[in-house]
Amino acid sequence: MSSRRSRVSEEEINELISKLQSLLPEARRRGGGRASAAKLLKETCNYIRSLNREVDDLSGRLSALMATMDNNSAEAEIIRSLLRS
Amino acid sequence: MESKSSTTGNRDNPNRNLHGSKTMMASHFLRALFRIQQTSTSSSSAGRSRRIRRAAYASMAYSAGTRRAWSRALLRKLRSRARLRFPRRLSRAATPQRRDMDQAQVLRKLVPGGPSMDDCKLLEETADYIRFLTTQVRLMQTVMDSISS
Numbered sequence: 001m002s003s004r005r006s007r008v009s010e011e012e013i014n015e016l017i018s019k020l021q022s023l024l025p026e027a028r029r030r031g032g033g034r035a036s037a038a039k040l041l042k043e044t045c046n047y048i049r050s051l052n053r054e055v056d057d058l059s060g061r062l063s064a065l066m067a068t069m070d071n072n073s074a075e076a077e078i079i080r081s082l083l084r085s
Numbered sequence: 086m087e088s089k090s091s092t093t094g095n096r097d098n099p100n101r102n103l104h105g106s107k108t109m110m111a112s113h114f115l116r117a118l119f120r121i122q123q124t125s126t127s128s129s130s131a132g133r134s135r136r137i138r139r140a141a142y143a144s145m146a147y148s149a150g151t152r153r154a155w156s157r158a159l160l161r162k163l164r165s166r167a168r169l170r171f172p173r174r175l176s177r178a179a180t181p182q183r184r185d186m187d188q189a190q191v192l193r194k195l196v197p198g199g200p201s202m203d204d205c206k207l208l209e210e211t212a213d214y215i216r217f218l219t220t221q222v223r224l225m226q227t228v229m230d231s232i233s234s
Contacts, residue, residue, distance in 0.1 A: 041188035
């Protein structure tokens, strides 16, 4: 395990923070330049929660769609051919 | 995007990591969907939804493999057959968060394996976790679009 303890510099934390910031969608990156670390972490938490909600929502919708498919339908064929390639 | 951190060596290039993983993720997820389709009945809609959700997180974890703490923690959870809990809402009991440290604690509960990470590792793991999560969401959207068109 490569855990590094308190030798981590301020610089490294800032770099990781800005990397994280670049992963958040535009709308969540308030204040353009340097968001405070606390704000950024909060936005990150909100973003992860919203992604979890999307997974749940898409799971429900996929489930409903699949209920309308039978095994021989064209859609099933599409999935089968995607798996073969 | 090269990371300065040298502890994980050349596995650090996020774009390289993600590309091969995307294929694995798609393949794993589609296979799972197919199995679910074959083995579920029309009356088990909620169950099917749960299985799809589980397949989503499983695809993420399997494609990331064991090189990341978050994916190792997620794989452990999956193998233990424990119920998967992924917070969607701010917990009502949460006290107002004022300082960085408090937010980091909140984040630790959202990233698999979070509690045992120091701040630096938490940020690295979070970035990787978010990349995989967004990829999985996009994959699910793509499958939806393909099936419903």
